Amino acid sequence: MTSQALRIVVWGENVHEHTNPQVAAIYPRGMHTVIADGLRALLPAAQVSTATLQEAEHGLSESRLAETDVLTWWGHKAHGNVSDAVVDRVQRRVHEGMGLIVLHSGHYSKIFKRLMGTTCSLTWREAGERERLWVCNPGHPIAQGLGTYFELPHEEMYGEPFAVPPPDEQVFISWFEGGEVFRSGNGYTRGNGKIFYFRPGHETYPTYFDANVRRVIANAAEWARPPVARWMDSCPNAKNSPEKIAAKV
Amino acid sequence: MTSQALRIVVWGENVHEHTNPQVAAIYPRGMHTVIADGLRALLPAAQVSTATLQEAEHGLSESRLAETDVLTWWGHKAHGNVSDAVVDRVQRRVHEGMGLIVLHSGHYSKIFKRLMGTTCSLTWREAGERERLWVCNPGHPIAQGLGTYFELPHEEMYGEPFAVPPPDEQVFISWFEGGEVFRSGNGYTRGNGKIFYFRPGHETYPTYFDANVRRVIANAAEWARPPVARWMDSCPNAKNSPEKIAAKV
Amino acid sequence: MTSQALRIVVWGENVHEHTNPQVAAIYPRGMHTVIADGLRALLPAAQVSTATLQEAEHGLSESRLAETDVLTWWGHKAHGNVSDAVVDRVQRRVHEGMGLIVLHSGHYSKIFKRLMGTTCSLTWREAGERERLWVCNPGHPIAQGLGTYFELPHEEMYGEPFAVPPPDEQVFISWFEGGEVFRSGNGYTRGNGKIFYFRPGHETYPTYFDANVRRVIANAAEWARPPVARWMDSCPNAKNSPEKIAAKV
Amino acid sequence: MTSQALRIVVWGENVHEHTNPQVAAIYPRGMHTVIADGLRALLPAAQVSTATLQEAEHGLSESRLAETDVLTWWGHKAHGNVSDAVVDRVQRRVHEGMGLIVLHSGHYSKIFKRLMGTTCSLTWREAGERERLWVCNPGHPIAQGLGTYFELPHEEMYGEPFAVPPPDEQVFISWFEGGEVFRSGNGYTRGNGKIFYFRPGHETYPTYFDANVRRVIANAAEWARPPVARWMDSCPNAKNSPEKIAAKV
Numbered sequence: 001m002t003s004q005a006l007r008i009v010v011w012g013e014n015v016h017e018h019t020n021p022q023v024a025a026i027y028p029r030g031m032h033t034v035i036a037d038g039l040r041a042l043l044p045a046a047q048v049s050t051a052t053l054q055e056a057e058h059g060l061s062e063s064r065l066a067e068t069d070v071l072t073w074w075g076h077k078a079h080g081n082v083s084d085a086v087v088d089r090v091q092r093r094v095h096e097g098m099g100l101i102v103l104h105s106g107h108y109s110k111i112f113k114r115l116m117g118t119t120c121s122l123t124w125r126e127a128g129e130r131e132r133l134w135v136c137n138p139g140h141p142i143a144q145g146l147g148t149y150f151e152l153p154h155e156e157m158y159g160e161p162f163a164v165p166p167p168d169e170q171v172f173i174s175w176f177e178g179g180e181v182f183r184s185g186n187g188y189t190r191g192n193g194k195i196f197y198f199r200p201g202h203e204t205y206p207t208y209f210d211a212n213v214r215r216v217i218a219n220a221a222e223w224a225r226p227p228v229a230r231w232m233d234s235c236p237n238a239k240n241s242p243e244k245i246a247a248k249v
Numbered sequence: 250m251t252s253q254a255l256r257i258v259v260w261g262e263n264v265h266e267h268t269n270p271q272v273a274a275i276y277p278r279g280m281h282t283v284i285a286d287g288l289r290a291l292l293p294a295a296q297v298s299t300a301t302l303q304e305a306e307h308g309l310s311e312s313r314l315a316e317t318d319v320l321t322w323w324g325h326k327a328h329g330n331v332s333d334a335v336v337d338r339v340q341r342r343v344h345e346g347m348g349l350i351v352l353h354s355g356h357y358s359k360i361f362k363r364l365m366g367t368t369c370s371l372t373w374r375e376a377g378e379r380e381r382l383w384v385c386n387p388g389h390p391i392a393q394g395l396g397t398y399f400e401l402p403h404e405e406m407y408g409e410p411f412a413v414p415p416p417d418e419q420v421f422i423s424w425f426e427g428g429e430v431f432r433s434g435n436g437y438t439r440g441n442g443k444i445f446y447f448r449p450g451h452e453t454y455p456t457y458f459d460a461n462v463r464r465v466i467a468n469a470a471e472w473a474r475p476p477v478a479r480w481m482d483s484c485p486n487a488k489n490s491p492e493k494i495a496a497k498v
Numbered sequence: 499m500t501s502q503a504l505r506i507v508v509w510g511e512n513v514h515e516h517t518n519p520q521v522a523a524i525y526p527r528g529m530h531t532v533i534a535d536g537l538r539a540l541l542p543a544a545q546v547s548t549a550t551l552q553e554a555e556h557g558l559s560e561s562r563l564a565e566t567d568v569l570t571w572w573g574h575k576a577h578g579n580v581s582d583a584v585v586d587r588v589q590r591r592v593h594e595g596m597g598l599i600v601l602h603s604g605h606y607s608k609i610f611k612r613l614m615g616t617t618c619s620l621t622w623r624e625a626g627e628r629e630r631l632w633v634c635n636p637g638h639p640i641a642q643g644l645g646t647y648f649e650l651p652h653e654e655m656y657g658e659p660f661a662v663p664p665p666d667e668q669v670f671i672s673w674f675e676g677g678e679v680f681r682s683g684n685g686y687t688r689g690n691g692k693i694f695y696f697r698p699g700h701e702t703y704p705t706y707f708d709a710n711v712r713r714v715i716a717n718a719a720e721w722a723r724p725p726v727a728r729w730m731d732s733c734p735n736a737k738n739s740p741e742k743i744a745a746k747v
Numbered sequence: 748m749t750s751q752a753l754r755i756v757v758w759g760e761n762v763h764e765h766t767n768p769q770v771a772a773i774y775p776r777g778m779h780t781v782i783a784d785g786l787r788a789l790l791p792a793a794q795v796s797t798a799t800l801q802e803a804e805h806g807l808s809e810s811r812l813a814e815t816d817v818l819t820w821w822g823h824k825a826h827g828n829v830s831d832a833v834v835d836r837v838q839r840r841v842h843e844g845m846g847l848i849v850l851h852s853g854h855y856s857k858i859f860k861r862l863m864g865t866t867c868s869l870t871w872r873e874a875g876e877r878e879r880l881w882v883c884n885p886g887h888p889i890a891q892g893l894g895t896y897f898e899l900p901h902e903e904m905y906g907e908p909f910a911v912p913p914p915d916e917q918v919f920i921s922w923f924e925g926g927e928v929f930r931s932g933n934g935y936t937r938g939n940g941k942i943f944y945f946r947p948g949h950e951t952y953p954t955y956f957d958a959n960v961r962r963v964i965a966n967a968a969e970w971a972r973p974p975v976a977r978w979m980d981s982c983p984n985a986k987n988s989p990e991k992i993a994a995k996v
Contacts, residue, residue: 095368095412097637108484115366118440119344123487128497132740134907134928139595139690139725148908149740154497157490160881160920163344163440163482165414166913168666173907173920173928178490181881181920181928191367191412192637227637235357238372238408241427242630242647248377248403346886381989383658383679388844388939388974398989409632409671410646415664417915422658422671422679430632430671430679441886476886491879491896593866593910606982613864616938617842621985626995652995657985661842661938663912676988689865689910731910733855736870739904739925746875746901 006046008221009068010036011060013075014052016203023203031074031201031208035103038214039221046221053078058086065093070221073112074201076105087111095191099224101217104201107158112197115190116164122182123159129177131155131200133184133212142171142185142196142219150212156202158182164197172216174199185216187223194224255295257470258317259285260309262324263301265452272452280323280450280457284352287463288470295470302327307335314342319470322361323450325354336360344440344482348473350466353450356407361446364439365413371431372408378426380404380449382433382461391420391434391445391468399461405451407431413446421465423448434465436472440482443473504544506719507566508534509558511573512550514701521701529572529699529706533601536712537719544719551576556584563587568597568719571604572699585609593689593731597722599715602699605656610695613688614662620680621657627675629653629698631682631710640669640683640694640717648710654700656680662695670714672697683714685721689731692722753793755968756815757783758807760822761799763950770950778821778948778955782850785961786968793968800825805833812840817968820859821948823852834858842938846971848964851948854905859944862937863911869929870906876924878902878947880931880959889918889932889943889966897959903949905929911944919963921946932963934970941971 012032016023027034032050039048051059053075065071071090075082087110094100094115102112107120131152135143159180165188172185184199198216201207208214261281265272276283281299288297300308302324314320320339324331336359343349343364351361356369380401384392408429414437421434433448447465450456457463510530514521525532530548537546549557551573563569569588573580585608592598592613600610605618629650633641657678663686670683682697696714699705706712759779763770774781779797786795798806800822812818818837822829834857841847841862849859854867878899882890906927912935919932931946945963948954955961 091366114363117340117364117366119482121482121484123485125487125490127490127494129490129494132926136907136909136930138908141725144726151740157487159487160883161885162883165437165439166417166915166917168415168913170913170930173930175922175926175928176490177492178487178494179492179879179922180487180490181922183883183917183920188414190414227639228642235370236372238374238406238427238429241374241376241378241406241425241429242649243426243428245376245378245427381677385658385660385681387659390974393975400989409634410636411634415666415668417664419664419681422681424673424677424679428630428673430673432634432668432671476888477891491898589864612861615838615862615864619982621983623985623988625988625992627988627992655985655988663935663937664915666913674988675990676985676992677990678985678988686912688912731866731868733868734870736872736904736906736925736927739872739874739876739923739927741924741926743874743876743925 006043006221006225007067007069008039008046008048008072009064010039010048010050010072011074012050012052013078014054015078016076020203026204026206031203034208035072035074035217038208039218042214042218043221053081058082060086060090062089065089065098068093068098069226070099070101070224072101072103072217073106073109074103075109076203079109082110084110087114091115094193094195097192097226099193099221099226100195101220101224102195102197104199107197115195118165119163121163122161123180125157125178127157127178128154129157132175133172134175136170136173140169140171141223142187142216144219145215146212152200152205152207152210154205155200155207158199192227196220196224255292255470255474256316256318257288257295257297257321258313259288259297259299259321260323261299261301262327263303264327265325269452275453275455280452283457284321284323284466287457288467291463291467292470302330307331309335309339311338314338314347317342317347318475319348319350319473321350321352321466322355322358323352324358325452328358331359333359336363340364343442343444346441346475348442348470348475349444350469350473351444351446353448356446364444367414368412370412371410372429374406374427376406376427377403378406381424382421382449383424385419385422389418389420390472391436391465393468394464395461401449401454401456401459403454404449404456407448441476445469445473504541504719504723505565505567506537506544506546506570507562508537508546508548508570509572510548510550511576512552513576514574518701524702524704529701532706533570533572533715536706537716540712540716541719551579556580558584558588560587563591563596566591566596567724568599568722570599570601570715571607571609572601573607574603574701577607580608582608585612589613592691592693595690595724597691597719597724598693599718599722600693600695602697605695613693616663617661619661620659621678623655623676625655625676626652627655630673631670631698632673634668634671638667638669639721640685640714642717643713644710650698650703650705650708652703653698653705656697690725694718694722753790753968753972754814754816755786755793755795755819756811757786757795757797757819758805758821759797759799760825761801762825763823767950773951773953778950781955782819782821782964785955786965789961789965790968800828805829807833807837809836812836812845815840815845816973817846817848817971819848819850819964820853820856821850822856823950826856829857831857834861838862841940841942844939844973846940846968846973847942848967848971849942849944851946854944862942865912866910868910869908870927872904872925874904874925875901876904879922880919880947881922883917883920887916887918888970889934889963891966892962893959899947899952899954899957901952902947902954905946939974943967943971
């Protein structure tokens with residue numbers, strides 16, 4: 001069953017790339033294309049495509065989502081422009097089993113806040129400081145192929161408290177040059193779907209070219225592969241009881 | 250600090266009582282008044298009041314919620330009539346620390362689905378069958394004053410799978426005469442707020458007069474008392490780092 | 499990586515089969531051989547062998563455990579005869595990544611109590627009653643190939659409270675004819691190793707011939723396959739810090 | 748019920764204080780007396796006493812433990828000298844409901860490893876570097892009275908991976924000057940007992956005089972107060988079923 005090609009859609013907000021020359025210089029074809037390139041390089045058997053905010057239905061039609069195994073999500077300044085209908089649809093697919101990888105500022109996206117049920121707030125600072133991600137669980141599938149830690153020379157800082165439910169699986173915790181820490185690789189299951197929040201990826205740094213970041217996203221995509229079974233999530237009436245019920249007055 | 254009077258609001262949808270004579274016969278003054286009576290009897294020091302769907306802002310204005318420590322929620326056929334603005338407000342208060350006790354068919358309320366991030370679906374049957382609730386964690390504050398189990402002679406059945414995130418604290422599991430089981434007392438923390446889902450309470454049975462059910466709801470209200478600290482849940486910029494950051498090019 | 503043959507050792511206490519004619523009649527070659535037969539039938543690519551209490555080192559030498567991916571454990575009346583040295587060894591292998599499937603009365607084995615850190619007590623009754631196991635998480639790998647529930651016509655009853663840490667993954671909950679419930683399929687991770695407790699399997703019933711029981715054990719063995727990485731679990735001194743530390747007085 | 752005086756025993760290994768002049772200079776009357784002083788100052792209503800390795804039964808007789816609500820544990824070089832009989836006894840009391848606060852190098856104590864079921868290993872470095880403990884959950888009772896973080900100017904470093912089960916409650920994460928991070932305030936429940944692991948406290952620094960460290964230990968003692976109910980943790984036979992069981996052949 002694991003031999004079927006994994007179908008991954010990389011979703012990008014695709015706004016900063018067109019409004020901020022610094023971002024455009026790093027990601028001239030958009031951050032989403034670079035994330036997709038990384039997945040294609042590491043998962044040659046996967047079918048990787050992209051979708052963006054600007055497309056009809058943000059590129060996430062019912063039929064396309066029905067054929068998506070794992071969705072990655074990067075958004076920042078335009079969270080409010082994502083239509084509620086599409087968010088409903090993505091949430092439903094996660095409940096059915098689609099994996100979801102939420103990247104960096106996606107912590108404040110409608111879909112992540114919906115799935116967590118919390119504010120997903122944190123503290124932050126843009127100072128281009130060094131981040132070091134420590135592996136908390138070396139046996140976890142998402143940590144395979146990494147050392148005991150890896151570094152990013154320049155990143156935005158995200159700091160605790162991170163207002164999310166306690167992660168089911170803690171894979172990474174970040175150290176920042178400026179003195180903060182952050183739970184930066186967090187696994188959840190919601191319905192049938194697996195969700196991985198991965199912290200790095202500020203738009204003004206070439207983070208999605210980094211080999212370790214690419215390895216993590218690829219590992220997470222494999223980890224988030226949908227289960228075979230689909231859960232009939234519809235409150236069915238169980239009219240016929242397995243046991244005989246005594247007659248009631 | 251635990252000596253301050255607990256301020257509890259019992260929220261009732263208050264619809265079945267006016268449309269179903271069977272419900273009106275059991276709860277002539279509304280289910281919410283009976284739930285409130287139970288709390289007053291067991292927590293004499295608490296300030297217990299009620300609110301209903303039909304009141305302005307469903308009885309849950311900003312100012313009232315600001316002075317509420319614990320909210321109990323019963324709804325069923327009119328979930329869709331609860332305004333999104335009020336749901337937003339309740340969710341925000343839970344994140345700030347207000348306790349929330351979700352009763353029975355409240356599993357499908359907007360507020361519970363929002364806080365869980367899942368569909369909250371289950372299977373069900375109305376056959377007036379016997380329910381037996383087993384205590385899974387006899388040391389839990391919500392189980393104090395109960396035996397190893399307690400029974401309700403007639404209840405609606407709710408069965409697994411219950412599409413919620415894994416409970417942080419499993420207090421009860423139910424056995425049903427017709428052959429099903431259900432995780433029927435589930436504790437969660439979301440932001441600063443504690444949430445307890447408690448299964449029993451179908452409108453056509455006098456469940457909220459039951460001494461054990463009342464004990465559980467009162468214990469849960471005490472357990473869900475807000476913490477002293479309030480979480481500044483607003484993504485603040487941490488401009489001044491505790492450590493000096495090396496100058497960046 | 500998942501193509502390597504899974505190496506499973508089925509461990510059996512192998513005492514009741516020789517002292518209780520009723521057990522000998524059902525399992526003339528021992529319970530362990532029947533459990534192993536079930537695994538071989540469903541996982542033809544796996545290498546399945548058995549080990550028993552009576553063998554030297556209970557059949558679990560250092561070298562054999564080093565080549566074991568998943569160990570299943572059934573014991574009951576002779577828990578106390580298992581040598582502490584072998585228990586130490588099994589625990590170490592679980593920490594390294596070996597999967598462990600603990601069956602029925604194995605809840606009171608030294609190895610399970612060690613890994614849980616709790617008493618693992620429960621209530622019980624031998625009345626040959628009906629057990630129905632409900633799937634709580636239809637998307638879980640261990641639940642694949644099953645219906646919404648399955649039944650065993652005659653089993654020993656185990657009831658709540660089950661004194662274990664809250665399971666990381668709740669796959670089954672049991673309903674018993676006599677009125678109890680039990681968390682009967684519980685997943686844990688300890689170190690690198692995955693642990694699955696599966697309730698059914700009293701020695702006086704032909705439970706390990708049951709197709710659904712066999713399916714669950716085979717699914718659990720696949721689920722418990724060790725991760726690729728091994729955790730250096732030895733408190734190493736991190737003499738060389740990634741960051742320069744200011745000179746101390 | 749919360750008005751009864753909390754009975755706390757502070758256990759100290761009490762070895763380094765007699766063999767290392769540097770430790771003796773900071774803690775001339777032993778580390779345990781300083782920890783006890785801190786508790787007495789912050790919890791004036793509590794009954795605080797001390798016990799050490801050198802006393803008969805390490806000062807932890809059956810009768811004394813029976814009258815202990817919360818035990819704090821500091822040990823390091825003499826973990827192996829703690830008698831297994833006393834460890835058994837302490838573990839039993841935790842299962843009954845006694846709270847346990849494990850300090851610093853106590854991560855490798857027999858009692859903590861027993862309760863966790865894992866190796867409890869970590870990485871470490873003695874370089875007197877700065878530690879900053881971040882509050883991950885500002886609403887948690889153990890974090891009350893603290894700011895968003897607090898610092899210790901000189902401490903031993905402990906780094907991830909910390910080989911413990913995923914904490915039920917994550918209260919603190921530490922940042923270290925040398926570049927590491929660590930889950931440094933971890934809450935668990937095992938049986939009826941609450942367990943808090945708190946990282947700081949290397950013997951060569953005056954950590955237990957620090958006001959924030961004292962505040963955390965006092966808060967944790969209150970948090971770990973035993974529940975009223977005691978769990979009969981003894982595998983009782985439930986001969987009389989609540990439901991009538993059909994006659995078996």
